[in-house]
Each structure stands twice: as structure tokens, then as C-alpha cells.
Amino acid sequence: MSDAALVPALPAVLPTAGVTPLPLRELLPWAVLALLLAVIVVYFVGAEQGATSVFSGGFVHEFTHDGRHLLGFPCH
Ligand SMILES: [Zn+2]
Numbered sequence: 459m460s461d462a463a464l465v466p467a468l469p470a471v472l473p474t475a476g477v478t479p480l481p482l483r484e485l486l487p488w489a490v491l492a493l494l495l496a497v498i499v500v501y502f503v504g505a506e507q508g509a510t511s512v513f514s515g516g517f518v519h520e521f522t523h524d525g526r527h528l529l530g531f532p533c534h
Pocket of ligand 1 (some may be wrong): 472523526533534
């Protein structure tokens, strides 16, 4: 006996009720915000030390230190 006989057949047309397309005009500001936040996070994880440091002291560097090593950024 074949297992394929136990799989129900899919309908010819999948139901699409309740699915509305998202306009690009509404998505763009959120995409820009996400990109900006991602760039800020990558900066603080990857480059917040030494000459490129924005904040004095080592708090931000130490706070993101494990993430820096996890992502493979050069550290020490
Ligand atoms: Zn390190």
C-alpha cells in the first residue's frame, strides 16, 4: 500500500480570504527604521572601541563584547 494515497489532495485554488497585499508605501518607513536600527546595532557591536568610539570608557564595548565574539568581529 502506498503512503501517497493517505495524503489529501490540495484544492485547485487555495483560499485567500483575509489576506491583503501590503502596499510598498506603508512598508517603506518600517524597512528604513529596521535598517537604521540594524546599522546602529552593528556599529555598537562591531566598531564601538578605540578610535571609532562614540562614548568614552569601556561600558558599551564590554556590554556588547560577547556579541562581538559571537559574530566574529575582531576584538582583542
Ligand atoms: Zn574580545
